Amino acid sequence: xxxxxxxxxxxxxxxxxxxxxxxxxxxxxxxxxxxxxxxxxxxxxxxxxxxxxxxxxxxxxxxxxxxxxxxxxxxxxxxxxxxxxxxxxxxxxxxxxxxxxxxxxxxxxxxxxxxxxxxxxxxxxxxxxxxxxxxxxxxxxxxxxxxxxxxxxxxxxxxxxxxxxxxxxxxxxxxxxxxxxxxxxxxxxxxxxxxxx
Amino acid sequence: xxxxxxxxxxxxxxxxxxxxxxxxxxxxxxxxxxxxxxxxxxxxxxxxxxxxxxxxxxxxxxxxxxxxxxxxxxxxxxxxxxxxxxxxxxxxxxxxxxxxxxxxxxxxxxxxxxxxxxxxxxxxxxxxxxxxxxxxxxxxxxxxxxxxxxxxxxxxxxxxxxxxxxxxxxxxxxxxxxxxxxxxxxxxxxxxxxxxxxxxxxxxxxxxxxxxxxxxxxxxxxxxxxxxxxxxxxxxxxxxxxxxxxxxxxxxxx
Numbered sequence: 421x422x423x424x425x426x427x428x429x430x431x432x433x434x435x436x437x438x439x440x441x442x443x444x445x446x447x448x449x450x451x452x453x454x455x456x457x458x459x460x461x462x463x464x465x466x467x468x469x470x471x472x473x474x475x476x477x478x479x480x481x482x483x484x485x486x487x488x489x490x491x492x493x494x495x496x497x498x499x500x501x502x503x504x505x506x507x508x509x510x511x512x513x514x515x516x517x518x519x520x521x522x523x524x525x526x527x528x529x530x531x532x533x534x535x536x537x538x539x540x541x542x543x544x545x546x547x548x549x550x551x552x553x554x555x556x557x558x559x560x561x562x563x564x565x566x567x568x569x570x571x572x573x574x575x576x577x578x579x580x581x582x583x584x585x586x587x588x589x590x591x592x593x594x595x596x597x598x599x600x601x602x603x604x605x606x607x608x609x610x611x612x613x614x615x616x617x
Numbered sequence: 618x619x620x621x622x623x624x625x626x627x628x629x630x631x632x633x634x635x636x637x638x639x640x641x642x643x644x645x646x647x648x649x650x651x652x653x654x655x656x657x658x659x660x661x662x663x664x665x666x667x668x669x670x671x672x673x674x675x676x677x678x679x680x681x682x683x684x685x686x687x688x689x690x691x692x693x694x695x696x697x698x699x700x701x702x703x704x705x706x707x708x709x710x711x712x713x714x715x716x717x718x719x720x721x722x723x724x725x726x727x728x729x730x731x732x733x734x735x736x737x738x739x740x741x742x743x744x745x746x747x748x749x750x751x752x753x754x755x756x757x758x759x760x761x762x763x764x765x766x767x768x769x770x771x772x773x774x775x776x777x778x779x780x781x782x783x784x785x786x787x788x789x790x791x792x793x794x795x796x797x798x799x800x801x802x803x804x805x806x807x808x809x810x811x812x813x814x815x816x817x818x819x820x821x822x823x824x825x826x827x828x829x830x831x832x833x834x835x836x837x838x839x840x841x842x843x844x845x846x847x848x849x850x851x852x853x854x855x856x857x858x859x860x861x862x863x864x865x866x867x868x869x870x871x
Contacts, residue, residue, distance in 0.1 A: 444776075463759060473768075548753060548757060606743040
């Protein structure tokens with residue numbers, strides 16, 4: 421409940437102040453509150469558990485080293501922290517696209533991670549998990565520029581303006597890529613028979 | 618029509634007025650006579666029911682709206698080919714259509730294309746289902762791998778036992794000082810700073826650098842300022858003839 425409060429309502433100013441003094445418990449609270457969200461974001465871009473884990477760790481090291489730059493006047497801790505995480509994860513994604521190596525080597529194993537993570541044997545739950553695996557596969561098949569825009573808009577639910585700021589491209593381009601990305605994803609999922617007519 | 622005039626009609630006359638009777642287009646007197654005939658004549662009564670049912674069936678057999686819309690789209694495309702939309706344009710406007718931002722003119726052209734183009738007609742539905750799948754994907758977050766938080770703490774704090782790290786008193790005090798806020802903002806402090814600077818300069822000018830010396834120097838400076846002002850007004854002739862005012866004499870020396 422405390423974590424929920426931190427993420428949704430609190431500016432996080434007091435928590436960051438405690439972190440700056442070297443209070444380990446305060447930093448642990450930040451890590452436990454945001455690690456899942458950042459790990460999932462990293463996984464959506466990398467499609468690899470191992471890469472997402474490394475990236476999450478790297479993001480938190482960067483956050484820890486730049487805590488002094490957090491200014492509550494410019495937004496709460498959750499916004500600041502997620503903006504930092506998105507920028508780092510997208511940078512990493514662009515870097516991997518420019519230097520492809522082993523990017524798909526363990527993709528099959530990774531996608532089954534989703535299924536291994538199932539906590540209940542209920543059929544509906546299994547179907548939902550299977551759907552998530554297929555959507556991740558579908559997103560992976562999108563061209564890079566469309567994939568980034570679809571994740572930021574339809575998964576992360578950012579506004580057009582926020583995407584413009586993160587990607588540093590014109591708003592018209594963002595809108596066009598989101599539209600094209602949605603259509604391509606729908607066609608891919610239809611071919612995979614995830615989306616039936 | 619003699620029977621009619623005598624409040625009676627024949628079966629032939631009943632058939633003749635039947636259509637107007639069903640559509641309720643007869644004068645009330647004649648309508649009442651026909652009703653009475655239908656009550657007493659089993660053949661005409663049966664005929665009336667049959668015709669009513671036939672009319673009802675015909676109404677139900679009207680073409681469905683969707684077919685009419687398709688026909689209308691075909692007619693408009695055939696007669697106004699310039700208003701037709703191609704598949705690329707259709708896809709370009711898809712998100713705007715789903716978001717409800719498409720202007721009326723484009724909206725109708727877009728819907729017409731959706732009705733007529735076999736390869737595009739299912740696309741909007743597929744996109745909507747795809748977005749729903751994305752939503753399921755979003756809410757089904759993965760659990761973090763075991764030990765990830767501990768690794769992060771180890772990488773940042775040097776230990777996964779974060780709770781054991783307490784903030785040192787000096788650091789807490791430094792952070793407390795850093796967090797202090799003054800009630801007066803910097804711009805408001807500017808006049809105060811200026812006054813303090815003036816006092817400091819006067820203090821430097823004073824001979825014995827005491828509080829009394831500051832007052833003494835203040836009087837001297839005021840006298841000097843007055844004298845210069847008087848010289849300017851009187852043409853400066855008094856500088857040679859008259860004595861300069863001292864601080865003790867003040868203005869009384871003039």
